[in-house]
Amino acid sequence: MASAAEQLASNLNFRTFAKAEDLKKRLWFTLGALLVYRLGTYIPLPGLNPDAFAQAFQGQSGGILGLFNMFSGGAVSRMAIFALGIMPYISASIIVQLMTSVVPSLEQLKKEGEQGRKIINQYTRYGTVLLGLLQAYGIAVGLESGSGLVNDPGWFFRISTVISLLGGTMFLMWLGEQITSRGIGNGISLIIFAGIVAHLPTALAGTLELGRTGALSTPLILGIIIMVVGVIALIVFVERAQRRLLIQYPKRQVGNRMFQGDTSHLPLKLNTAGVIPAIFASSLLLLPATLAGFADSATLPGWATTIVGSLAHGQPLYMVLYAAMIAFFAFFYTAIVFNPKDTADNLKKHGGFILGIRPGERTAEYIDYVLTRITVVGAIYLIFVCILPEFVIAQTGVPFYLGGTSLLIVVSVTLDTVAQIQGHLIAQQYEGLIKKSKLRGGKRGR
Numbered sequence: 001m002a003s004a005a006e007q008l009a010s011n012l013n014f015r016t017f018a019k020a021e022d023l024k025k026r027l028w029f030t031l032g033a034l035l036v037y038r039l040g041t042y043i044p045l046p047g048l049n050p051d052a053f054a055q056a057f058q059g060q061s062g063g064i065l066g067l068f069n070m071f072s073g074g075a076v077s078r079m080a081i082f083a084l085g086i087m088p089y090i091s092a093s094i095i096v097q098l099m100t101s102v103v104p105s106l107e108q109l110k111k112e113g114e115q116g117r118k119i120i121n122q123y124t125r126y127g128t129v130l131l132g133l134l135q136a137y138g139i140a141v142g143l144e145s146g147s148g149l150v151n152d153p154g155w156f157f158r159i160s161t162v163i164s165l166l167g168g169t170m171f172l173m174w175l176g177e178q179i180t181s182r183g184i185g186n187g188i189s190l191i192i193f194a195g196i197v198a199h200l201p202t203a204l205a206g207t208l209e210l211g212r213t214g215a216l217s218t219p220l221i222l223g224i225i226i227m228v229v230g231v232i233a234l235i236v237f238v239e240r241a242q243r244r245l246l247i248q249y250p251k252r253q254v255g256n257r258m259f260q261g262d263t264s265h266l267p268l269k270l271n272t273a274g275v276i277p278a279i280f281a282s283s284l285l286l287l288p289a290t291l292a293g294f295a296d297s298a299t300l301p302g303w304a305t306t307i308v309g310s311l312a313h314g315q316p317l318y319m320v321l322y323a324a325m326i327a328f329f330a331f332f333y334t335a336i337v338f339n340p341k342d343t344a345d346n347l348k349k350h351g352g353f354i355l356g357i358r359p360g361e362r363t364a365e366y367i368d369y370v371l372t373r374i375t376v377v378g379a380i381y382l383i384f385v386c387i388l389p390e391f392v393i394a395q396t397g398v399p400f401y402l403g404g405t406s407l408l409i410v411v412s413v414t415l416d417t418v419a420q421i422q423g424h425l426i427a428q429q430y431e432g433l434i435k436k437s438k439l440r441g442g443k444r445g446r
Contacts, residue, residue, distance in 0.1 A: 020424060020425055020428040022424070022428075023184070023421065023424045023425065023428065026182065026183050026184045026424070027183075027184055027421075029178075029179070029182050029183045030179055030183035030184050030185065030190065033175055033178060033179050033183060033187075034179075034190065034191070034194045036175065037073070037082070037172065037175060037191055037194060037195075038073065038194065038198060040075075040080065040081060040082045040168065040171075040172075041072065041073045041074055041075040041078065041080050041082050041195070041198075042078065042080060043080050043081050043082075044078060044079060044080055044081075045079050045080070045081060045083070045160075045161055045164055045165070046160050046161075046164065047150055047151050047152055047156075047157045047160065047161075048079055048143065048149065048150060048151070049148055049149055049150065049151055050078070050079070052146070052147075052148045052149050053079050053143075053146075053149050054077070054078075056146055056149060057076070057077050057079075072084070072085035072087075072195055073085075073194060073195025073196070073198045073199070074195070074198065074199065075195075079143075080168075081164045081165065081167070081168040082168040082169075082172060083139070083165060083168070084132060084135055084136060084139075084165045084166070084168060084169045085169070085172065085191075085192075085195065086169065086172050086173065086176065086188055086191050086192060088128050088131040088132040088135060088169050089124070089128045089169065089172075089173045089176075089188065090188070091127075091131055092124050092125075092126075092127030092128040092130075092131055093124050094276070095127060096120060096123055096124045096127060097336060097337065098336055100120065101336050101339075106120065106123075111342075125173070128169065128170070128173060129166070129170070132165070132166040132169045132170070133162065133166060135165075136161060136162040136164075136165035136166050137158065137162050139161065139165060140157065140158040140161035140162060141158070143157075143161070144157065144158070172191060173188075175187065175191070176188040176190075176191050179191075184417060184420055184421060184424070185413070185416060185417035185420055186413070186416060186417075189409070189412075189413045189416065190413060190417070192409055192413070193409060193410060193413040193414075196406045196409060196410055197410060207221065207224075208221075224392065227388070227392065228407075231385060231388065231404075231407060232407065232411055234381070234384075234385065235385060235407060235408060235411040235412070236411060236415065238270050238271055238378070238381050239269075239270075239271060239411065239412055239415055240415065241269070241270040241271075242267040242268060242269055242270065243267075243268045243270065243370060243374050244265040244266065244267050244268075245265065245266040245268065245354055245367070245370065246263060246265060246354065246355060247263065247264045247265060247266050247347065247352045247353070247354060248263055248352065248353055248354070248355055249262045249263070249264070249350075249351055249352050250351055250353075264352070266343070266347075266354075266367075268338075268367075268370060268371055268374060269378075270374050270377055270378045270381070271330075271378040271381060271382065272333075272334040272337065272338055272371070272375065272378065273329065273330045273333040273334045273337070273375075273378065273382075274333075274408075274412065275405060275408045275409050275412060276329065276333045277325075277326045277327075277328075277329035277330045277333060277379075277382055278326060278382060278385075278386050278404060278405040278408060279405060280325070280329045280333075281322055281325035281326045281329060281386075282322075282386075282405055284325060285311060285318060285321060285322055285325070315394075318390075319387060319390060319391070322386065322387065322390070323383045323387060326379065326382050326383050326386060327379040327382075327383060330375060330378060330379035330382055331372075331375055331379065334371065334375050334378075338371065340364045340365075340367040340368040340371060341364045343364070343367055344359070344360060344361070344363040344364035344367060345360075345364075347359065347363060348360055348363070354366060382404075382408075385404045385407065385408060386404030386405060386408075387404070388404065389404050389407075390404075
């Protein structure tokens with residue numbers, strides 16, 4: 001028999017949405033906030049020569065700058081005030097998350113509930129400011145070193161650049177928090193999502209133009225479309241897949257009444273690490289090509305040129321290292337974000353246990369055993385999704401914009417946002433049912 005939540009979800013319709021005034025306000029707020037973000041990606045830094053920078057960026061678009069440009073919605077290619085995007089905040093969040101597993105005081109804060117989370121979030125903001133300062137100053141110095149990129153180099157340009165870029169990042173961090181609290185969905189994820197999706201019309205138009213001119217054959221374009229749809233379906237299936245461990249709670253006696261033992265599930269996601277392994281692997285592999293692009297090719301030693309060439313997109317060494325790093329970070333990040341021992345201790349504290357497994361240490365070992373094996377499947381899935389676009393680009397030369405990382409982000413954020421919208425609609429319908437039942441009860445009482 002379907003649960004009450006599933007029955008409510010199946011009865012959702014447009015009439016329910018029309019009555020959900022709070023949800024509509026949240027959606028409009030989210031759309032307005034994302035529009036403000038998109039407008040900010042077109043405001044250039046003061047004192048910069050945009051034409052000279054556009055020419056210089058073309059030579060670096062295949063490196064790590066191209067990856068950051070994708071996440072920032074094209075702000076890096078225009079060197080706008082949002083060029084740093086939300087990446088310093090994400091980096092600071094990951095660093096603080098890693099430190100909570102290493103530093104005992106931070107680990108204790110994590111267990112203190114809401115107050116501890118507020119302090120950890122404050123540390124994340126401080127880390128964002130520090131990383132933003134370093135990256136903004138590095139960008140300012142890098143722009144000054146370019147030929148003709150800056151109209152009036154000097155400390156005034158550096159200070160104004162640091163203030164503009166850091167201010168843009170802090171504004172985006174604040175905007176993301178506002179979307180999360182007053183809008184719908186995760187604000188930080190939606191900002192990255194909007195930056196990626198903003199390039200889709202241009203990429204689609206460019207691909208169709210190549211087909212019109214004969215550079216790409218029609219069967220090849222149709223094959224790519226089918227491949228994209230298949231990969232999206234795979235991502236949706238795996239991201240929603242769970243391994244549920246049955247948790248049993250014993251009988252309880254309260255006063256003179258005996259309550260039957262309850263059962264619940266401990267859901268373990270197939271891909272616990274999310275998109276983090278793909279982002280880390282891409283960033284590290286693109287770093288050598290980016291550094292080589294800033295250096296003079298004539299001064300590079302032969303071995304460095306050979307390494308950079310071997311790490312180019314589509315090369316066998318690049319593919320092997322990419323797959324290996326994705327697998328490594330999938331296990332590493334899963335071990336950071338999910339602690340089987342803490343989970344086992346919480347189950348034991350509340351009287352829950354897994355059938356046939358002794359509570360405590362044995363339960364932690366069993367959860368770790370299951371988690372390790374499903375992470376193997378999750379890592380294989382991540383490798384397939386990220387390597388397949390690279391293989392298509394290498395074999396066909398197609399300018400395939402949506403790589404594995406961006407596809408993962410777009411589909412995952414869409415699933416999360418749709419789930420939250422559905423949750424608001426279910427809550428709205430549930431409140432309506434409660435009001436109707438109260439009205440009926442009042443009439444019967446009369």
